[in-house]
Amino acid sequence: MKIEYNKSLKEYNTFGIDVIASEFVKITSETELKDILLRENKKPIFIISGGSNMLLTNNIDSLVLHIAIQGITIIEESDDSIIISANAGENWHDFVLYCINHNYGGLENLSLIPGYVGSAPIQNIGAYGVELKDTFVSCEAIDISSGEKHIFLNDDCRFSYRNSIFKNDVKGKFIITKVTFKLSKRNHVLNTSYGAIENALKENGITSPTIKDVSEAVIQIRKSKLPDPAEIGNSGSFFKNPVISGKHFSELQKSFPNIPSYKIDNQNIKVPAGWLIEQSGFKGKRWGDAGVHEKQALVLVNYNNAAGKEILDLSKKIQAEIKNRFDIDLETEVNII
């Protein structure tokens, strides 16, 4: 275990923002993690895993721990299902592909989401009608202050839309080291109701899809809309889709008859932030190296060397315009550091 000083984090965040960490350590085992927490217990600690859901706006004057613990373990299995664990430093999409290649069903709609397994529960990653919470059994996490291991079961995590206990009550207190899932081995329950998946399967001439077909459809859709962080820095959706009251929605409909919506319950309606941003004229616009993606207005991008503050300023400009036009407060999905 080596401490590196004044280390650039450009390679460690998918936005590709070049900030400096005063101290940086790559952690490859739980023992290393416990050792360093014990040794450095007075220092402020900052955790980075896949760096796929953060916007770094300042240098980090803390001990940065890059959690890169790898390994996949089968806990138990029957003819119908399997309980499987992945360590926090496994690449999420590689883990999804591992499951698909072994015919374990449940994660296929979550294909190609950037990031590591360990950060997936924090924001309850979701796509195309499926969320992590649907297959999540538990996770192991180390308490930063005591170094002790804690197990969070599904209910303990209080998952909701892009949210969990790790963004609220226990924020910054634990480091997730392992996540356990329950997946199907046969009679897979496919979720292909999302319009774009149905269309992609139809285009590919597939009438009775396998989990691999669904994964490939999702990969095709994501590649067509979302920029690859290896080519253009980004953190996926920058904002959450806002939920507004039915009354507010009816008022907006008078001025914007085509406003898309998803009903949440009798009182609340979700509207796609991407639509609001596109209507406000931001789609495909660029200020220096900071911009709004040309194919998906919900994604802010770093074309090359944008500073985190430039992306943040752009996001504030968007929030102000959406407030002004629609009286809607857009909340960031990405963590601003």
Ligand code: EPU
């Ligand atoms: N839309 C526009 N213009 C745009 C983008 C979207 O008008 O530039 C409208 C369209 O009406 C479209 C609707 O928004 O039908 C929904 O767009 P899309 O299907 O692309 O989904 P999204 O609401 O923009 C959410 C998630 C994505 C996830 C997709 C698919 C959030 C914040 N984002 O995006 O998650 O992949 O649904 O399930 O909920 C992420 O979290 O980083 C992410 C990419």
